[in-house]
């Protein structure tokens with residue numbers, strides 16, 4: 001495919017600030033010739049794609065700005081599919097500014113946020129779902145978000161949806177043809193085949209739609225509430241969980257990251273502890289179930305940990321708590337704290353009555369905490385099939401829902417024997433949402449919204 005190269009753009013591709021090295025990316029028409037004018041070293045215009053060259057960047061007085069490594073990518077074998085030069089220079093703000101200034105003087109313009117990715121999209125490097133995955137991948141701050149973004153970047157669900165959409169387009173065309181024949185009673189579009197195709201598309205859509213709750217949890221954190229009476233050990237548990245995290249963080253040399261106290265990463269999954277800040281000072285922050293404020297917090301929970309002092313609670317009380325938890329339809333764990341105060345016989349008794357929803361722990365020593373955290377992550381993982389695509393993006397979710405709704409109307413129409421024109425309307429609706437999802441149908445507004453969320457240089 002011949003790529004129509006646009007005006008050259010440049011931006012810092014690495015994070016701003018001081019670093020050992022920085023990378024400035026130049027893309028577009030004459031990107032290689034322009035960079036070559038500022039470069040002393042080999043003649044870049046004569047070099048192959050995917051080669052790296054050492055030399056200096058100089059200003060108009062021939063003063064050396066920096067020693068650099070230039071990587072050349074020739075169209076279409078680059079990220080944007082245009083000619084691209086990546087300038088690796090030293091990560092000083094002065095050097096970066098000088099190099100960018102020289103590029104601008106040569107007629108290059110500063111890139112808009114997301115413009116490199118937008119060009120890549122427009123040149124067919126990937127579809128919209130994948131382009132958005134690039135943004136997600138850059139923003140990924142946990143193993144789980146990283147995995148979700150990477151799956152989407154590598155094709156994800158859009159390829160499958162595109163193929164199904166193509167088939168649906170053929171049906172829509174046949175239906176329109178029937179419309180052209182007006183009064184005559186012709187049927188080009190086999191209704192049974194259409195029904196089968198719609199069912200096949202729904203089979204693809206439904207798991208994606210269902211995956212959104214997990215996807216959303218992965219991206220934004222799993223809303224977790226630790227509830228329990230005063231003295232149950234909530235703050236002790238929280239400290240134990242957060243200390244584990246701190247230990248992990250301080251193991252990484254040079255990290256100065258502050259531990260965010262109400263966020264926990266367990267096994268690559270982010271758990272967002274809802275309003276647990278108060279636990280530290282006050283015991284009334286999250287009291288027993290039954291307190292109005294606790295109810296409000298429980299309403300926001302995706303997972304509930306009910307913690308109780310097992311030496312000071314009867315099974316009958318917990319049975320009552322469990323009955324209320326069951327009504328909420330949210331996964332919960334009954335965590336029996338202070339297991340050190342029980343005999344093993346008593347423990348077995350509890351476990352027999354409550355089964356696997358009950359986890360005994362000893363918060364003040366961390367005993368059996370692993371078991372508890374494993375149960376927590378299992379709630380999330382069990383709902384996401386390993387290796388499957390997880391929808392994390394609200395825009396995708398909404399189009400998937402709307403496609404599904406339109407397809408349901410098509411099926412209803414088929415059942416009721418509606419006329420072609422109504423069927424055609426619903427089909428077109430489904431096609432439009434599928435098309436907007438994968439970016440086969442785009443508007444400037446949509447593109448502007450999506451790509452403006454990127455940072456400059458991406």
Ligand code: GDP
Nearest residue numbers: 230231232233234235236283337338362363364
């Ligand atoms: P909160 O009011 O729910 O936040 O409870 P705290 O975390 O303040 O704990 C109440 C008391 O129980 C403190 O004296 C803790 O040291 C103690 N405690 C917490 N966990 C355990 C445990 O596993 N075993 C024992 N024996 N004591 C515990």
